[in-house]
Amino acid sequence: MTNPIPSAGETTIIGLPAINVLPITTTGDRPLTQEDLDTITRLSEGTALLISARGAVSGSRYLLDEDEITVGRDPRADILLDDSTVSRQHAVFRRVNGQFFVVDAGSLNGTYVNRQRVDQAPLKNGDEIMIGKFRLVFFTKSAIISQ
Numbered sequence: 001m002t003n004p005i006p007s008a009g010e011t012t013i014i015g016l017p018a019i020n021v022l023p024i025t026t027t028g029d030r031p032l033t034q035e036d037l038d039t040i041t042r043l044s045e046g047t048a049l050l051i052s053a054r055g056a057v058s059g060s061r062y063l064l065d066e067d068e069i070t071v072g073r074d075p076r077a078d079i080l081l082d083d084s085t086v087s088r089q090h091a092v093f094r095r096v097n098g099q100f101f102v103v104d105a106g107s108l109n110g111t112y113v114n115r116q117r118v119d120q121a122p123l124k125n126g127d128e129i130m131i132g133k134f135r136l137v138f139f140t141k142s143a144i145i146s147q
């Protein structure tokens with residue numbers, strides 16, 4: 001039998017400086033980096049950015065700069081998410097009159113926006129799109145307020 005290690009009876013408190021977090025997204029598992037913020041700031045009008053917050057590709061960025069961007073497990077998809085939880089043709093991001101939408105393409109596991117299953121949904125800054133086990137957060141240039 002071993003004897004317990006005696007404690008000093010004291011605790012140490014370490015003071016850390018406050019961290020300011022931009023209120024861009026509250027659902028993402030991965031905080032935005034300064035490089036992410038710089039990339040969002042440089043987006044052209046009419047484009048958007050998806051930043052992966054969870055999954056094997058966490059931190060990856062996908063530019064939405066065309067009227068239709070396909071997502072799926074198929075190697076021909078514009079955004080390839082290679083996992084069995086993703087259908088071959090899972091979803092489509094569509095740009096209509098400058099507004100972006102996500103449209104489920106008949107996937108088995110569904111497409112979710114902010115944890116709600118959708119067939120089609122308009123997107124706004126900070127929305128979290130879940131495709132299989134991947135979580136992508138949507139941003140346009142307007143997500144960053146210049147001061």
